[in-house]
Amino acid sequence: SLLKRLEITHSKKVVLGLSGGLDSTLALIATVEAFKLDNRDLKDIEVITLPAFGTSSLTLNNALKLAKEFGTSIKEINIKDSLIQHFKDINHDINNHNVTYENAQARERTQILLDYSNDINGIMIGTGDLSELCLGFTTYAGDHISSYGLNASLPKTLIQAVVEDYAN
Numbered sequence: 042s043l044l045k046r047l048e049i050t051h052s053k054k055v056v057l058g059l060s061g062g063l064d065s066t067l068a069l070i071a072t073v074e075a076f077k078l079d080n081r082d083l084k085d086i087e088v089i090t091l092p093a094f095g096t097s098s099l100t101l102n103n104a105l106k107l108a109k110e111f112g113t114s115i116k117e118i119n120i121k122d123s124l125i126q127h128f129k130d131i132n133h134d135i136n137n138h139n140v141t142y143e144n145a146q147a148r149e150r151t152q153i154l155l156d157y158s159n160d161i162n163g164i165m166i167g168t169g170d171l172s173e174l175c176l177g178f179t180t181y182a183g184d185h186i187s188s189y190g191l192n193a194s195l196p197k198t199l200i201q202a203v204v205e206d207y208a209n
Contacts, residue, residue: 043075046164046189054085054163055189058154060096061103064168067200068191070207072166073111086113087163091150093120094142120149147183155186164188172197 047055055072059065072086088108092101101117108115127145128135135142158165167187169179171194179185185193192200 043072043166043189043191044079050164050188052162052164053081054087054158054161055166056087056089056154056158056161056163057166058150058168059088059090059104059108060168061090061100061107063197063200063204064170064192065104066107067195067204068166068168069107069111069113070204071191073113083112084114085163086111087157087161088113088115089154089157090115090117091120091153092117093124093146093149095146118153120146120153124149144180144183147180151180151183151186155188158188166191168192170195170197170200 043055047053057065057068057072059069069086069088073083076083076086088104090101090104090108105115105117124145125135127133127149128142131141133141133145154165165188167185167190169185169187169190170192173179174185174193175196195203
């Protein structure tokens, strides 16, 4: 269905925000396998890491390693400065790590990924999963908005099992 979506939208490229976590890893795996099925260039999978305040070197390095291993394009866009400006604009204390602090990061990532995908005439692959949606752990106008919600119907337990199986 991803290949059909690319055909219908006349898109050659996809954009995927890769954190190094399970959801974005499965989205990357599925996208890579779809591209291989259609003999598409894996460099047309534009992987973007978007580190901010809570990004550890472990997850960032995992994301960079995954993209490199799969042979995709990789770009890092640090969003700290844009978030600091946003917090200033709304008079939010950067030391207050409440829901505003967390959601602003998800929304900034989504905005960049969508705008970047528009700019290259691609589609943004969503990574949000069914468990997050059912439990209410989504960010409005954030992590469940995309051009193609690849994981939207998958519970987290299934995502974990598929990623583990693929790794073996």
